[in-house]
Amino acid sequence: MDIVTIILIAIALAMDAFSIAITKGFTLKNITKMQCLWFGIFFGGFQAVMPILGWASGIQLKDLISAVAPWIAFILLLTIGIKMVYESLQTTDEENAYEENAIEKSEDENGLINKGKFSFKELTLLSIATSIDAFAIGVTFAILKTPILFPIILIGTVSFVLTEAGILIGQRIGHYFGNKFEIIGGIVLILLGFKILLEGLGIL
Template structure:
């Protein structure tokens, strides 16, 4: 059980942090003279949302499962569908962005770079945190068999991973711009698809 908890949390943490990592790259590009404290604030906001959203998802799905026990067997399939959709969407968007940038380079044009303002305001940073963590809400489906402290530990692992990845992303963005952003999205989408298949096969089909 604990092995499954840690493994799921690690995989989800890396996958879910990819959107936040991509945004952290652009934030780093927009604030080339930012301090370590500033990078920690940016990473902390993303980590807080990535921790809270899976917990909220777990709370919702646990409540539904307890009140409507007949729905419990369908939860892995619902989770599979949601994660497959999100992962597929991330994968497609990442590939499209790579192709667009490649086409722009072949045409001798500078690929467009999405950049934040010179200094990201707190409201803007909070909006970024919400936008990049919405996908994490559905990951409560993967925690349905956990009790409250196991779900808390799993969410904590996701939060710590997100903080580290985003903290590094800010500094990478300052040095290398946003060249890694679209690859991060593809990587994250691929991991979510793998997790979706794991839910379908292990939690769904094999549990029948």
Template sequence: MKEAAIAVALGMDAFSAALAIGMQLLPLRFFIQTGLWTGLCHIIFPELGIMTGTFLSGTIQGYADFVSAWLLVALGTWMMFGAGETFHATTKKGLALFILGVSVDSFPVGVSAGLGDTDISVVLIGVVAALMTWTGFIIGRKAGSLFGSYSEQAGGMILCLLGLQMIFH
């Protein structure tokens, strides 16, 4: 039960960000690939964190949250004010910003688990993150149909608010 709660908590960023980006009505192939990459990164980052253990534990938690939050704000700002251009989440830069923004916070969870006797299943975390990403994309796609041409700005605003909430929480 504890592992499932950790997995869902780590997947919430991916769900929220996917909800925002899903409003752009991007190709299904993009949604599938992004979910897979997000899940994979949610396996790799906590595993690296577990291996890192005590070495950087005091500073990594705040740093990872800070980086994650600002990546989401940057991505949201890019979506809202991209000089009139459509945000291309399908570009390597857009995809990397998305995946790093929603995955980096799983690293300090791994560090924390490596320090104590907390057992976490990094595979469970990855699978849940992928499923939550896909769910966010599906719901976002339906909402994008409702918002029409304003969906990109709405999605960008959601990402900015999510990032700012992480910064000031």
């Protein structure tokens, strides 16, 4: 897998974290510099660790499925991309309002999510949720026999940087963006899936 593809994958994977960071930058009015740093560390760290786990799982199976590796990579990327786009398009203004009411109720019931407050519990849950796709990417790396060290460093770094940027943007103009970046990330992954498939078939 070439470096340009890896960079695009890293950016696409970071879009979930970027979108959430924008939201948090907009809603956490009194967020400190250290709290901003924790967001970057958690999102970037989980985005780097998940591909390792996926790669370790996929490496055990790559010899059995190497012949169909381009198709598997295509299906994985296509599935992840479509999921990102679909979930983003499903999030309407009415649903956002409903979710806000549900969050407020959840706060009273179990304290799981603290609206307007920084919470390590919430940060951990968000980091896991936004990095699950990275696990599947790690499997893809293993199937395509791509060395894992450089991709995870790049993925983690890009996620960290975009998370920090997202919080700063959210503090200023976050309400204008919504979840548009997740749609962009999903489209990028879909296009990369087609690229890998066409390369595997010898068309590109």
